[in-house]
Amino acid sequence: MSRSPRSGMVENRGLGLWLTHAGLILGVAFIFFPIWLAFVASTVSQPEIVHPPMPLVPGDQFFENYRKALVAGVNAPVALMLLNSGVMAIGIAVGKIIISLLSAFAIVYFRFPFRRVFFWLIFLTLMLPVEVRIVPTYEVVAGFGMLNSYSGLILPLIASATATFLFRQFFMTVPDELAEAARVDGARPMQFFWDILLPMSRTNIAALFVILFIYGWNQYLWPLLITTDPSMNTIVMGIKQMFPSGDDIADWPVIMATSILAMLPPVVVVIGMQRLFIRGLVESEK
Amino acid sequence: MATVTLNDVRKRFGTTQVIHGVDIDIAEGEFIVIVGPSGCGKSTLLRMVAGLETVTEGEVRINGERVNDKEPMDRDIAMVFQNYALYPHMSVFDNMAYGLKIAKTPRTEIAERVQVAAKLLQLEPYLQRKPRELSGGQRQRVAMGRAIVRKPAVFLFDEPLSNLDAKLRVQMRLEIKQLQRELGVTALYVTHDQVEAMTLADRMVVMNAGRADQIGAPLDVYAHPQTEFVAGFIGSPPTNFLDAAVLGGQGARLGIRPEHVHPGPAGSGRITARVLDAEALGAETLIHTRLPSGELLTVRQNGTTGCPGEGEEIGLDWADADEMRFGPDGRRI
Ligand SMILES: Nc1ncnc2c1ncn2[C@@H]1O[C@H](COP(=O)(O)OP(=O)(O)OP(=O)(O)O)[C@@H](O)[C@H]1O
Ligand SMILES: [Mg+2]
Numbered sequence A: 001m002s003r004s005p006r007s008g009m010v011e012n013r014g015l016g017l018w019l020t021h022a023g024l025i026l027g028v029a030f031i032f033f034p035i036w037l038a039f040v041a042s043t044v045s046q047p048e049i050v051h052p053p054m055p056l057v058p059g060d061q062f063f064e065n066y067r068k069a070l071v072a073g074v075n076a077p078v079a080l081m082l083l084n085s086g087v088m089a090i091g092i093a094v095g096k097i098i099i100s101l102l103s104a105f106a107i108v109y110f111r112f113p114f115r116r117v118f119f120w121l122i123f124l125t126l127m128l129p130v131e132v133r134i135v136p137t138y139e140v141v142a143g144f145g146m147l148n149s150y151s152g153l154i155l156p157l158i159a160s161a162t163a164t165f166l167f168r169q170f171f172m173t174v175p176d177e178l179a180e181a182a183r184v185d186g187a188r189p190m191q192f193f194w195d196i197l198l199p200m201s202r203t204n205i206a207a208l209f210v211i212l213f214i215y216g217w218n219q220y221l222w223p224l225l226i227t228t229d230p231s232m233n234t235i236v237m238g239i240k241q242m243f244p245s246g247d248d249i250a251d252w253p254v255i256m257a258t259s260i261l262a263m264l265p266p267v268v269v270v271i272g273m274q275r276l277f278i279r280g281l282v283e284s285e286k
Numbered sequence B: 001m002a003t004v005t006l007n008d009v010r011k012r013f014g015t016t017q018v019i020h021g022v023d024i025d026i027a028e029g030e031f032i033v034i035v036g037p038s039g040c041g042k043s044t045l046l047r048m049v050a051g052l053e054t055v056t057e058g059e060v061r062i063n064g065e066r067v068n069d070k071e072p073m074d075r076d077i078a079m080v081f082q083n084y085a086l087y088p089h090m091s092v093f094d095n096m097a098y099g100l101k102i103a104k105t106p107r108t109e110i111a112e113r114v115q116v117a118a119k120l121l122q123l124e125p126y127l128q129r130k131p132r133e134l135s136g137g138q139r140q141r142v143a144m145g146r147a148i149v150r151k152p153a154v155f156l157f158d159e160p161l162s163n164l165d166a167k168l169r170v171q172m173r174l175e176i177k178q179l180q181r182e183l184g185v186t187a188l189y190v191t192h193d194q195v196e197a198m199t200l201a202d203r204m205v206v207m208n209a210g211r212a213d214q215i216g217a218p219l220d221v222y223a224h225p226q227t228e229f230v231a232g233f234i235g236s237p238p239t240n241f242l243d244a245a246v247l248g249g250q251g252a253r254l255g256i257r258p259e260h261v262h263p264g265p266a267g268s269g270r271i272t273a274r275v276l277d278a279e280a281l282g283a284e285t286l287i288h289t290r291l292p293s294g295e296l297l298t299v300r301q302n303g304t305t306g307c308p309g310e311g312e313e314i315g316l317d318w319a320d321a322d323e324m325r326f327g328p329d330g331r332r333i
Helices: A010-043 A045-052 A064-073 A077-107 A115-125 A134-143 A149-156 A161-172 A176-184 A190-198 A202-217 A221-226 A237-244 A252-283 B042-050 B092-102 B105-121 B136-149 B164-181 B194-200 B218-223 B226-233
Strands: B004-013 B016-026 B031-035 B057-062 B079-080 B153-159 B188-193 B204-208 B211-216 B238-244 B251-258 B264-265 B272-281 B284-290 B295-300 B311-315 B325-326
Touching: A010 A252, A064 A077, A064 B284, A077 A115, A077 A161, A077 A190, A077 A202, A077 A237, A077 A252, A077 B251, A115 A161, A134 A149, A134 A221, A149 A221, A149 B153, A149 B218, A161 A202, A176 A190, A176 B079, A190 B284, A202 A252, A221 A237, B016 B042, B016 B057, B016 B204, B016 B211, B016 B311, B031 B042, B031 B194, B042 B057, B042 B153, B042 B188, B057 B284, B079 B136, B092 B105, B105 B136, B136 B164, B164 B251, B188 B194, B194 B218, B204 B218, B204 B226, B211 B218, B211 B226, B226 B238, B226 B251, B226 B295, B226 B325, B238 B295, B251 B295, B284 B311
Parallel strands: B031 B188, B031 B204, B079 B153, B153 B188
Antiparallel strands: B004 B016, B004 B057, B204 B211, B238 B251, B251 B325, B264 B311, B272 B284, B272 B311, B284 B295
């Protein structure tokens, strides 16, 4: 369709475009403002924060505050807590993905006794999030002597009905003929899983990894319960523990620096996986 | 190359019997086409030979050896699926090589065999592409290539051409036939398209509701159908069926092919009919008529012969030898 560039239609669209952008920018600013405040607070000195008005431009204490947070922290060095959180988040994400891939594979491709029962059992666990079963789970983990350990942080959170369902749905869209072709080609079930099903699921795996990593990273209640040793603290609970109790004076710049640091890994994962994720989406085809 | 024997093969899904005892003896290098309407059990039969479906009763033998309990890979067969079932994330080369890789064939031999197959199928320029970057015909060839590289004793095809357009279908049909001849591999080919069946088959198996109604060379089946079903299924336009009582003689039903009916002036011939419609198709003309009994009868005549107008009465005649009479059970008398 040809239209003069000065026609009302185009101008309207131009205006609409600007309005849309203005709206979006406003929205982003609105969401981003607290984060900006936290960042500013992490770059100034303690006296500057407690004296109103609150500073709105970064100060000159950036390196000082972040160094202090990373190596010293309040209870434990932030670097260590970041490491703990990273191990837990990756452990949960990878563990959940492996378990749910395997269970979905079993449910979709194998006929075994009580298949439906198992299916519904997995389904039932959806109704039992960590918070609901936290006391018995604590009992079990304590009984195994896994308090203050990575396995204690990771294992109880690994079983995942949601991810199992997602993979089950995906596997069911894979044509049966593909499994049959592989069978004719001589592939054993696990070979089919490795060589064909797994590469075909990579998009779903990437998406799930992002979601589960953030889920694991943001765990608060469970780590709080089972880690008493500060060296096993995770960052999310660590921040909370930095808050002053009673008359202590809070070192706000360091707390803010810690908050900013705690935000970075999920952002990195989202951005890093997004590329893979979108590439997978564009390429994927069944 | 191998023989394939089906011995009273039956299949039940739960309580529904789908295949009611099929016997076929396939010679080495023979091209057998299984043809029949949708749902008659063609795929099920083929999949039992492939080992993708268990055999409820009876025996499947490949090269004389009973294979009922063998895995597909141990049966020395290769199968081409209707939707090709190519591995979407693998290149054309890897798709063809996958079976060989699993069989732990040496790398150099894999490359060599894939090259040979690719050359045969004109797939050489596409070896590094993914299946989705190929046209339907090329995907079809890759599926064929995957079957060829394994050098199987038997090829199994389940409607391999039904996803292609008409023109490509004709071309691929010829290619499949040539390839099978060149390689000399025994082939079992399922289709619901009678043209494919007629052109490809050394012998064809006409299936009807889980039974093999007739097995024979295409022209033989066409000329001498053993059952009413076969007479009606093979041939286009289909055979006319009349109540045998109207014209006298034995049997319950009388079949006569459209090209065997000769129109003449009203009052001549065996029976008089009213013309309902005439379809001039160029090379031939189809005249649809209604008999006094109300039955419809189609006549097929040369396109150059003059054709009667709508509503006209004409006489119809045919030779005794062209009559096909069937008993009440549908069997040929
Ligand atoms: N897994 C199954 N469970 C129950 N019934 C089945 C199953 N597979 C096939 N059938 C039934 O068996 C009959 C034959 O099916 P089959 O797929 O062999 O037909 P077909 O001749 O290949 O038909 P088409 O030309 O449509 O492919 C059908 O009535 C079908 O409903
Ligand atoms: Mg079929």
